[in-house]
């Protein structure tokens with residue numbers, strides 16, 4: 385009964401809405417006190433670095449000095465085997481390395497140790513390890529220790545979901561690239577925000593493939609973040625100090641694409657006044673990101689295949705063979721397999737680029753990412769437009785999470801920019817979100833505006849939309865809205881909108 389009481393208290397402890405680490409630390413402190421344990425800790429397994437890090441601990445005098453690899457010491461053994469280990473006397477167990485907390489000799493003689501895995505079943509029904517829960521216990525008989533081990537295993541089940549979030553938090557640090565180098569590859573100063581399991585799996589895949597030279601094919605709807613992920617692959621690769629060159633194959637007419645990819649010699653065609661290097665040459669010893677790869681003509685596809693296979697190119701109108709050492713990342717939202725059947729995409733090129741395909745799910749398939757992304761964009765645009773907006777109202781959050789986001793993250797980003805622009809309060813509310821997101825019942829749950837205020841909000845929205853489109857040109861806005869310049873000017877002053885903000 386005693387154990388049950390403590391487990392019940394643990395469940396209650398976790399139900400308080402406290403920050404994750406604080407809640408878990410408190411829980412370990414509480415359990416240690418009630419159970420008479422000397423110390424407790426929770427070590428998290430980072431699947432990317434393959435190291436085990438002590439993240440939460442209670443009662444130790446020292447800050448942990450060591451991370452373990454799977455198989456190393458007792459902790460590493462638990463991760464490897466996914467089974468609990470009982471050490472009746474710490475000092476008698478050669479596998480007990482005592483490196484993280486450096487207990488003194490007396491303690492090693494006086495203490496027993498139990499380490500149990502923190503597991504959760506994944507979608508395939510397999511047990512996935514997130515961490516190891518440990519306790520330093522004043523020496524007890526093996527029988528009692530076995531009982532304690534069962535108790536700790538139950539506690540591990542209770543904290544498993546929380547531990548999985550800690551693991552996500554730990555792995556995220558690998559994806560915060562040190563941006564701001566200002567190289568010619570126009571790397572965006574952006575970080576990848578996610579909290580869904582699906583994205584976290586993708587990030588693990590990315591970090592595994594990035595250091596190799598393998599060609600990566602990013603697949604997913606428009607606006608899902610393929611370009612951002614291509615940037616992350618470059619940043620995590622061995623050629624991160626080399627250039628990252630991007631080419632959107634859909635942005636150029638077919639006859640220009642080859643010269644864009646491979647360059648041209650002076651006089652190769654009308655208008656080729658100078659010799660020009662292509663993207664392949666520019667990406668030498670770096671990464672070439674080919675977006676919308678399915679848009680390439682069959683002819684360009686053949687040349688691309690040769691460049692990838694042989695590592696050599698020829699400029700348009702040139703004889704010389706130029707060696708290139710380039711890591712390729714491709715992206716498409718098109719069904720390549722169908723295009724192959726329709727003879728619009730070369731099968732051999734498909735096999736060559738499909739070495740490591742990564743499917744990025746649509747935003748509606750990973751709804752856990754919506755809120756963190758919305759908050760991220762809110763912070764970003766509030767800062768950019770110098771507004772003091774602190775949060776998103778609960779009904780507005782509901783709208784954001786329910787919407788099906790056909791334009792994916794890009795649409796969410798635009799939606800938050802617009803919301804920040806038209807919001808003159810400290811909170812983003814449903815009426816700051818575009819009409820496409822509104823449904824009768826959801827918008828009714830937010831604060832109802834008096835008629836005059838609602839009209840004013842609507843006017844502001846229209847004005848801001850038009851100013852954005854016209855890049856701050858008020859004459860153009862007047863024309864667009866079929867109103868006189870005088871009226872537009874008056875309204876803009878009335879609502880305290882600064883048209884200069886829209887000049888880009």
Ligand SMILES: Nc1ncnc2c1ncn2[C@@H]1O[C@H](COP(=O)(O)OP(=O)(O)OP(=O)(O)O)[C@@H](O)[C@H]1O
Nearest residue numbers: 574575576577605606607608609610611612793794
């Ligand atoms: N996980 C994310 N965290 C932060 N920003 C993101 C994330 N995913 C996408 N974005 C942002 O959303 C916008 C669209 O993303 P991106 O251009 O990478 O999509 P895409 O899949 O390459 O689209 P397209 O296929 O149309 O080229 C970008 O501004 C990008 O920075």
